Amino acid sequence: MNTPAPKHFETIINEKEIFKGRVFRVGVRDVLLENGEKSVREVVYHNGGVSILPIDSDGNVYLVRQYRCAFDSEVLEIPAGKLEKGENPPEAAIRELKEETGFSAEEIISLGEYWPTVGYCSERIYLYLAKGLTAGDTHFDSDEFISCIKMPYTQLLEMCRNGQVPDGKTQLAVFKAMEYIK
Amino acid sequence: MNTPAPKHFETIINEKEIFKGRVFRVGVRDVLLENGEKSVREVVYHNGGVSILPIDSDGNVYLVRQYRCAFDSEVLEIPAGKLEKGENPPEAAIRELKEETGFSAEEIISLGEYWPTVGYCSERIYLYLAKGLTAGDTHFDSDEFISCIKMPYTQLLEMCRNGQVPDGKTQLAVFKAMEYIK
Numbered sequence: 214m215n216t217p218a219p220k221h222f223e224t225i226i227n228e229k230e231i232f233k234g235r236v237f238r239v240g241v242r243d244v245l246l247e248n249g250e251k252s253v254r255e256v257v258y259h260n261g262g263v264s265i266l267p268i269d270s271d272g273n274v275y276l277v278r279q280y281r282c283a284f285d286s287e288v289l290e291i292p293a294g295k296l297e298k299g300e301n302p303p304e305a306a307i308r309e310l311k312e313e314t315g316f317s318a319e320e321i322i323s324l325g326e327y328w329p330t331v332g333y334c335s336e337r338i339y340l341y342l343a344k345g346l347t348a349g350d351t352h353f354d355s356d357e358f359i360s361c362i363k364m365p366y367t368q369l370l371e372m373c374r375n376g377q378v379p380d381g382k383t384q385l386a387v388f389k390a391m392e393y394i395k
Numbered sequence: 396m397n398t399p400a401p402k403h404f405e406t407i408i409n410e411k412e413i414f415k416g417r418v419f420r421v422g423v424r425d426v427l428l429e430n431g432e433k434s435v436r437e438v439v440y441h442n443g444g445v446s447i448l449p450i451d452s453d454g455n456v457y458l459v460r461q462y463r464c465a466f467d468s469e470v471l472e473i474p475a476g477k478l479e480k481g482e483n484p485p486e487a488a489i490r491e492l493k494e495e496t497g498f499s500a501e502e503i504i505s506l507g508e509y510w511p512t513v514g515y516c517s518e519r520i521y522l523y524l525a526k527g528l529t530a531g532d533t534h535f536d537s538d539e540f541i542s543c544i545k546m547p548y549t550q551l552l553e554m555c556r557n558g559q560v561p562d563g564k565t566q567l568a569v570f571k572a573m574e575y576i577k
Contacts, residue, residue, distance in 0.1 A: 220469065221462040221469055221540045221542070222462050223462050223464060225467075231413070231421075232414055234423070235435075235437065236514070236515050237437065237439070237515060239413075239414055239421055242464065246540070247462075252538045254464040255416040255417065255418050255419065256464055257419070257439055257516075258465075259515075262514075278403065279403055280404050280405050281513045282405060282436040283438050283439070283513065283515055283516055283517040284513065284517065285407075287402065287403055288510070288513045325556075326561055327562070327563045327566055328561045328562055328563055329512050329563040330465075330516065330518065331463045331472060331561075331562050331563075332418070332444075332463065333419060333441075333465055334439075334465055334512065334516070335466060336512065337561075355432075356428055358403045358430070360403070374507075374571075376507045376508065379508055379509050379510045379513075379519075380509070380510055380513050381511040381512070381520075381563060384509055384567055385563065385567055385570070388567070388570035389556075389566075389570070
């Protein structure tokens with residue numbers, strides 16, 4: 214079980230774009246499996262995003278609460294947004310933090326990259342911790358309606374542990390930030 | 396900033412199914428925003444899934460390595476799978492663990508639910524820690540080609556911290572399992 218395993222692969226025969234939206238694209242692909250049989254794969258293409266956990270010098274973090282169409286409800290989450298074309302992740306993190314909370318940050322610490330849904334979606338999310346916050350004006354997109362929520366990091370950590378914050382990027386950022394916050 | 400915020404909402408005017416696949420569906424929705432303006436939302440519908448971190452009495456965990464079409468590469472991740480219609484999450488966890496690793500588990504501990512991509516996809520993932528493992532035969536789906544990898548939990552934790560394991564469900568399970576493993 215612990216010996217080097219064979220390399221798994223699929224050969225793409227062709228792919229058809231089924232949908233091209235503002236947020237994602239969908240492709241359906243004919244593939245050849247490693248046993249020589251044919252199969253069909255469905256892929257969501259997403260440009261990737263950034264998520265930022267902002268923490269102030271008193272140990273308070275700042276979250277946003279907004280309506281999310283896929284759950285038809287409000288969701289509590291850390292500030293986040295899609296990568297613009299050609300934008301690098303740390304730039305996007307600084308921009309989204311400013312847009313959604315008004316904060317500028319002296320320090321942006323990378324908490325790493327992760328892939329939220331490897332089974333069918335190409336999205337990569339880059340996580341950051343933002344420190345040295347200075348308040349300023351927000352700049353929401355024209356179809357964004359967002360409330361900002363302040364709470365102690367310790368409270369958010371407890372809420373992530375006991376299931377009160379289902380958003381995945383928020384949970385992961387909270388756990389990965391732990392070593393920088395004590 | 397810390398006062399109770401207004402409730403955000405969108406009113407669904409209508410929705411059209413754009414794609415219906417084996418793994419997900421896509422809908423495009425006309426909505427009325429809270430400021431009275433119209434907008435369009437794109438939603439991926441997914442039936443949800445389970446992910447299981449199996450750990451043996453020596454502190455070793457078991458992962459799977461498989462080709463993932465959205466990244467056109469192999470991905471290292473904990474055993475996981477889609478919820479079948481009408482199946483409850485702990486049953487699915489026991490089934491997927493058996494199918495992908497061959498293990499039966501005496502104990503299945505819930506590590507909570509999370510939503511991997513709240514911005515556009517309805518998927519909910521239920522995380523579990525599996526203990527008291529007994530080896531047995533695997534039962535892969537006909538288009539699944541999977542290698543099983545064994546390593547100490549401490550090594551996987553280190554790999555999640557330093558960016559060597561980009562899969563989101565694996566990272567989150569590893570961090571959330573920490574309190575049960577020491």
